[in-house]
Amino acid sequence: MDQQFLHCAVAVSPAVNARVPVLDRIDLITVRLPFVKPFATSVHTWAVKEALLLRLESDGVVGWGECVADPDPFYASETTQTVRHIFKEFLLPLLTPGQTIGELLKRWSPVRGHGMAKAMVENALLDLIARQQNRPLHDLLGLPARRIQSGISLGIQDSIPALLDAVADAMSRPYHRVKLKIMQGKDIEWVRAIREAYPKLMLMADANGDYRLEHAAHLRDLDAFNLTMIEQPLSYSDIVQHAALQQELATPLCLDESIHDLDDARSALALKAARVINIKQGRVGGMIESLRIAALCQQAGIGVWSGGMDETGIGRAFNLQLQTSPGFTLPGDTSETSRYFKEDIVEPGVVLADDGFIALPAGTGIGVTVLEERVARFTLYRESLR
Numbered sequence: 001m002d003q004q005f006l007h008c009a010v011a012v013s014p015a016v017n018a019r020v021p022v023l024d025r026i027d028l029i030t031v032r033l034p035f036v037k038p039f040a041t042s043v044h045t046w047a048v049k050e051a052l053l054l055r056l057e058s059d060g061v062v063g064w065g066e067c068v069a070d071p072d073p074f075y076a077s078e079t080t081q082t083v084r085h086i087f088k089e090f091l092l093p094l095l096t097p098g099q100t101i102g103e104l105l106k107r108w109s110p111v112r113g114h115g116m117a118k119a120m121v122e123n124a125l126l127d128l129i130a131r132q133q134n135r136p137l138h139d140l141l142g143l144p145a146r147r148i149q150s151g152i153s154l155g156i157q158d159s160i161p162a163l164l165d166a167v168a169d170a171m172s173r174p175y176h177r178v179k180l181k182i183m184q185g186k187d188i189e190w191v192r193a194i195r196e197a198y199p200k201l202m203l204m205a206d207a208n209g210d211y212r213l214e215h216a217a218h219l220r221d222l223d224a225f226n227l228t229m230i231e232q233p234l235s236y237s238d239i240v241q242h243a244a245l246q247q248e249l250a251t252p253l254c255l256d257e258s259i260h261d262l263d264d265a266r267s268a269l270a271l272k273a274a275r276v277i278n279i280k281q282g283r284v285g286g287m288i289e290s291l292r293i294a295a296l297c298q299q300a301g302i303g304v305w306s307g308g309m310d311e312t313g314i315g316r317a318f319n320l321q322l323q324t325s326p327g328f329t330l331p332g333d334t335s336e337t338s339r340y341f342k343e344d345i346v347e348p349g350v351v352l353a354d355d356g357f358i359a360l361p362a363g364t365g366i367g368v369t370v371l372e373e374r375v376a377r378f379t380l381y382r383e384s385l386r
């Protein structure tokens, strides 16, 4: 199993051979950034972004990771507090200088789940190592530079006219695709309204698990609207019932919340539960595990894209670096910073080119500069572990 893991991981990225440096400082920092507008899904509404950041310093070079867990368990079971606990008690003690990233991930494997905690640490280490080597992260990962496709995710609105306004506002920028959040009672007619106004728009719907298999006939009505996919219509933990639902629908299903690691992706593909996978690197354990899932999907002809968790500019920058992988075939959730934050904690922010693509930021590591004075201004709590 270990050899198999290493073989598979090396095949997807030479970064597994990079060595963990001596860490002079380790800081966990909780920041709170106000959103420009609240974001609503079928499950919850978030008005501020509260993020747990990991700052690692080695020989004067600083690497950053952002945990995608929320302070609450309404999207995923991990929270910023469980991440803090797992990191301090179980992940940090296994982190030793000189070991390779591959060896570290293997040592972490007895810690079941907690992909968000693992991703935060793996991300910060990879950023640190790439900055130390004076190269961009995608290069450390073995991926060539390329421009990234853009997409926007629209939260649940109060009314269909408000939704049409939100789509019109989004379409004022050249996004490659629009994702609409749906829920019971705000679905068929809402999608129809957008489709009638924008017949050619690349459009998809995300239900965040709001339906049950009994709703199959109702969801089949969405087949009329040429959606690119319907994302996570059934329970956040389900794979088997999605396979049954996919049999009933012409529209491809996409799994998001149900995919925590490569094994979940293998199960989903074996059961034909989805034709598309949304890989959130911050949830599945990090960049290396994401590349393993993307490689599996590419082999199977399954579409892949990079989902967003309303990250600050740090997490957003990791998602951009990941999407240089050719396995990421579909536009993801990466949209312009200005839609989320008036002031972000990095520079430069994400801006679309005239053709809707996003250029990679030019710096080393994740490519952006983290503005430490802004981090300090938005900090709620800072804990120094070394």
Ligand SMILES: [Mg+2]
Binding pocket: 206, 208, 231, 232, 256, 257, 278, 307
């Ligand atoms: Mg989703």
